[in-house]
Amino acid sequence: MMSGKSTENQNMEVILDVMGCKTRRDIINLLREEPRFVSEISRELDIGQKAIIEHLRAMEEAGILSSFFRKIERGRPRKYYDISRDIHVSITINRNTFRVDVMDDLLNRKQLPPGDEWSRLLNIENKIKKGQWEAVEELKNLIRLYDHLKRRAEDLLMEAEIRRKME
Structure with a gap:
């Protein structure tokens, strides 16, 4: 079935779980253009900020997104979110095979x-x-x-x- 070390399987499970949600895929699609902060994402997708924060937290914990603070002219610095790395997910399903491969584009994790x-x-x-x-x-x-x-x-x-x- 699925091969690899348990940590690799856990990483794959987390990424598949996180990416199984359409809202999270929509957020990533927005972040492809540029880093954004919570209220921008909320406004663009017409979804409440609390829900957006939960989705961002899950994707950041999975290592798909990263965050940073940027100063603005007035007020506190804003927390921006951005895509942290390139990830490729390949799913093969046929009569003889069910395999999911997750590859980090920066380097294969085994080589890090x-x-x-x-x-x-x-x-x-x-x-x-x-x-x-x-x-x-x-x-x-x-x-x-x-x-x-x-x-x-x-x-x-x-x-x-x-x-x-x-x-």
Whole structure:
């Protein structure tokens, strides 16, 4: 039936569950044009703000959407929502097969570095896409860290190769 690790199956189930709702698909269709805040989405779709907030929360928890705050001339900063990554869902149904494949376009999840560093990079990428230029300094610092880690890993590899040849 459906294959893959349990976390991959959970991710697939969450995405299918979230995307099974027409209102959520309509929200994503709006966000393809540009990031929007709750009242804009509510007005465009003629749906109450409380319902929109619940849909946005579910999609953000699934990793389909991200949010950020943007200052406005008067009042508090507004929370905007945007599509956070490209996701492809392929469903195959025939007499011999029932398979659902969910693929993250950025990279296959199995290839991602573990934990916080990858999310940190994606967060910086989202900030830069939204014109938050202070994130460029964060990116420079992250690159310096990655360069240092790469040099250290290369040194370790060279040392391991030398030891292996000596044995």
